[in-house]
Amino acid sequence: MNSLVKPQRVKVAVATPTAPDGGYAWFVLLSCFLVFGLTFGVIKAFGVFYVEIHQYFETTATGTSWITSIAVATIHIVAPVASALSARYSHRSVVILGGLICSIGVIIGSFAHNLIGLYFTVGFLNGFGYALTWTPTVTMLGLYFEKRRPVANALASAGECILTFLLTPLIQLLIDSFSWRGALLIVGGLQLNLCVCGMLLRPLKGTRHKSHASDVKAEEEGMNLESLTKDDSEQSKHCLEEVGQRLPEGSDQRKVKKGYSLEELDEKPTTIDSKRRAKRTELRTKILQYVDYTLITNARFMVYSMFGVFAALGFFAPALFLVPYARSKGIEEYQAAALMSISAVFDLFGRVFFGWVANLRLVKTVQQLTATVILLGTVLLLCPLASSFPELAAFSAAYGLVFGATVAIHITVLAEVVGVQRLGSALGFFMLIRSSGGLLGPPIAGFFIDKMSDYGTGFLMAGVALIISALFLLLLHQMNRREQRSTQKTHDMQLDNMGQTFSAEAKELDVTLTMEK
Template sequence: MQAKDSNPPDGGYGWVVVVSAFMVMGLTVAVLKTFGLFFVEIQQHFDELASTTSWITSVTIAIFHLGAPVASSLCVQYTHRTVVITGGLLAFSGMALGFFGLNMVWMYATTGFLQGLGISFSWTPAISIVSHYFSKKRALANAIASAGECAFAFTFGPFFQWLISQYGWKGALLIIGGIQLNICVCGALMRPLASSCLEASHCETETPPGNGASRRDTEDKSPVMHKTFNWMLVRRPEFVLYAIFGILAAMSFFVPPLFLVPLSYSLGIDESWTASLLSILAMVDFGGRLLCGWYANLHVTKTIHLLAMTITLISTSLMLLPLANNYLSLALFTGFYGFFFGTTVAIHITVLADVVGMPEFDSALGLFMLIRSTGGFVGPPLAGLIVDMAGDYRAGFYMAGATLVLSAGFLVILDRLQQRKKRGSKIRTKPEKSTLPYPSLHLLKHQ
């Protein structure tokens, strides 16, 4: 990017960055989503309990979220490109070392810890740099980038199954690790923006109407304002409200994939038909992300309003899903859930950028991921407890739907707070009117 550029590209080379982020999403989160195919193989190899084996995925998810603030901090200190390349090397190392399969602790450290850290160091800066490259088309760009997760998950399932059947689970891990080295190539394509572009993006995002000059002066006088990780975001009411929304949403999002298959079995649906539900989920998720990104790009609806609507629709679909009593109705409600889930994922990062502004976005993304992880940890066990108490898998879906309704309430509160501050800003910047009764006296006043 040439230094003379004064605005984020909103296109051009930015689309190369979007495609790179699309690939990174697929090579990280999609791998994590389909790692369950290795579960039985690893469990049988080490002759361990299911609960013991499941800790591999749990460690990966935990490190993925816990490493986000570290990744964001490194992005602020260095460049997104450097962190993504580092993440690719870590992800490869985790899979390659997992190939040796010495014992379960070794698997925790390699395919658990190293893989999770690699995913965190790849995913966080990849999604962040897309927001830096785009302003007007940010929602569409984020939606396309996030869709890589769905596209790759849809193909990785049968592909990983074939790798395991041909090369065994250890050989499959090594091959997947080699494939993940392509993250480094994607990272190399994530060319850093010139500082002038970043400053213009920050000014455009943050400058209130009628106060452009003063804000630009502040930017110019603070050349190191983007060189440190801002932990003080937790003291901003807007960020806190959005983080609470993230916790409640995460409590719900991990529940449906967990109980969808058991619910299907409880309805007497055949295994082959049950597997197709996951394919339906991936396809409609992909479509929902792209469609919502396109619609958000039209700027017809405020993004936070759009997010509140999609969250409400997800909760509605989750409340209706337990009413299914056969494959057709279950597939229909699953499709509704998957579609609206995709629309939510497509714009929730864009809303975060709108809430905190681009100058603090890298820090906010890391903190948001860290705080949101608590919902992901609490949600599934809580839903499992409710299912055990009720003796019915439907109870888990009701719990998820109710939690999402509550999360939408925090979005409404956040929107009201933003509107109130915006009105207050307009009042403060409104020019004073003359109290003198005649224009001639007003002229004399200034002489």
């Protein structure tokens, strides 16, 4: 009697998606461009709010700086969560959610009655939303671009410069017209555009290959599987009988008889241990799909993360204190705000130009990053020498140019350290580790400003932190060279072994031919 063949489940193999480096990738680049502008661009323009909030609540420089500090730290800490949520759901939905959260946080913050309220809304909620928007978008950009990745990262990060250039005088105008509360309310509404950025993110799909089998082949495979199971069952029974015969007659363990079933065999301790190991392996595999925690064992990644910690100490303080520093030197409001616009213009040029230079591969990207970080630290150390508007404008131009050159390639270096397939988790962990620097940078600078009663000391602290961060980049470069030498040595040894094997075979062939002659 012929039995019906049950439909077999057909496994679908999905090929690894390839980066198109064009087409819809440009819309993803546009989305990332706007995300950079509406997140870090707003943070850099917050220096205009700093002066007004500082005077309104009559607080210290350290107390006011905690607003930006909490936002920056939250971005970094929540980045791994954003990566995991993107892997579990989708990049698009996570970015839309983040846009709603940060917009609501800033809008509620415009009604805050004390600094604690601003810490929670403009600081924590806003930073939480930024993390959910920035991290998935940058990850998606890395997947869509490969050959043009340095240029793509540079163009995307240019959104931070352009929005800073536009928002700084605009926010000053809004503050003069509607007070800092009204200006903050309008900025919160503007950040709803982050939801539109999320809608532009389309998943990069791979080619799906389905293996179709006929019913006859499926039936034959089922028969083969059944016969294989029977053979295994008979071998297991035979082995169990032999073990039972070797055990003592009175032993409780001699309960293995000829009819011992495979279900009873599964209850043995060794099988239970193997099941537990299989469950642990399965759980580990599921976790790694969302968060690649093995990155913390990667020495090169951890060294690069330490660079990020010290770099974050100096990255965010200058943008926050540039306008207050200019105001303390007697520069009028709109001229002080114009300094941020000057910095943003040169920042834009630095990102695009040095991103293009990195794409030429004239030097190794980590070497280029080391040089720009050292230059940035040096420029910040020279800032207290500027006091007039022309001098401050020159400093702003130099600071923006070198800052743009640094930011344009630091994500590209991260992709080279861990590989593009691990970029999502690596970016999350990198931001998490760097969070300590982002959290402590502005308050430490504010502490020195309060003690010395001079905003210039904040720039000195930032410059020293960046010089220290460059030391970790030098260490990373040495580790890369050592790894390359080790790889080259292994390759040479393999070639030598192949050559020796070929020579031995040739000699044997010559001996054989000689004997035959």
